[in-house]
Amino acid sequence: MKQKRSAYRVTNAFIGVFLLCLALSSSVLAETVGAPARKLSDISVIFGNVIKLLAPAAAIAFFIMLIIAGYQFMTSGGDPKAAGAARNTLTYAIIGVILVVAAWLIIKLIQNITGVDTTTISVPESLEN
Numbered sequence: 001m002k003q004k005r006s007a008y009r010v011t012n013a014f015i016g017v018f019l020l021c022l023a024l025s026s027s028v029l030a031e032t033v034g035a036p037a038r039k040l041s042d043i044s045v046i047f048g049n050v051i052k053l054l055a056p057a058a059a060i061a062f063f064i065m066l067i068i069a070g071y072q073f074m075t076s077g078g079d080p081k082a083a084g085a086a087r088n089t090l091t092y093a094i095i096g097v098i099l100v101v102a103a104w105l106i107i108k109l110i111q112n113i114t115g116v117d118t119t120t121i122s123v124p125e126s127l128e129n
Helices: 002-029 042-075 080-114
Strands: none
Touching: 042 080
């Protein structure tokens, strides 16, 4: 039961971080009276804002999972199952950080090999007409 409760907390933390990223990047979507029609290139600004927030969001998620794993270790009281659950939480947090770093390195490797700027999103002019 404790494992399910902590899984719900982690899930809620991820949802909270996602909603925070979405809220911070939605300034482009704000509608004003008499505003000109939106262009297709506005979506590239939204994606750019979300991408800028992904690394800090991953760091925050790792920190939260690290705190949860530490709390689970402290409250395990010598129970092997509870200590194993804490170890799993810590393992998943470390694996998540490794995956985020590996994905970033792969993107940078593709950028170095092909010469294409993979960290900038742009919409071709022919699609905006």
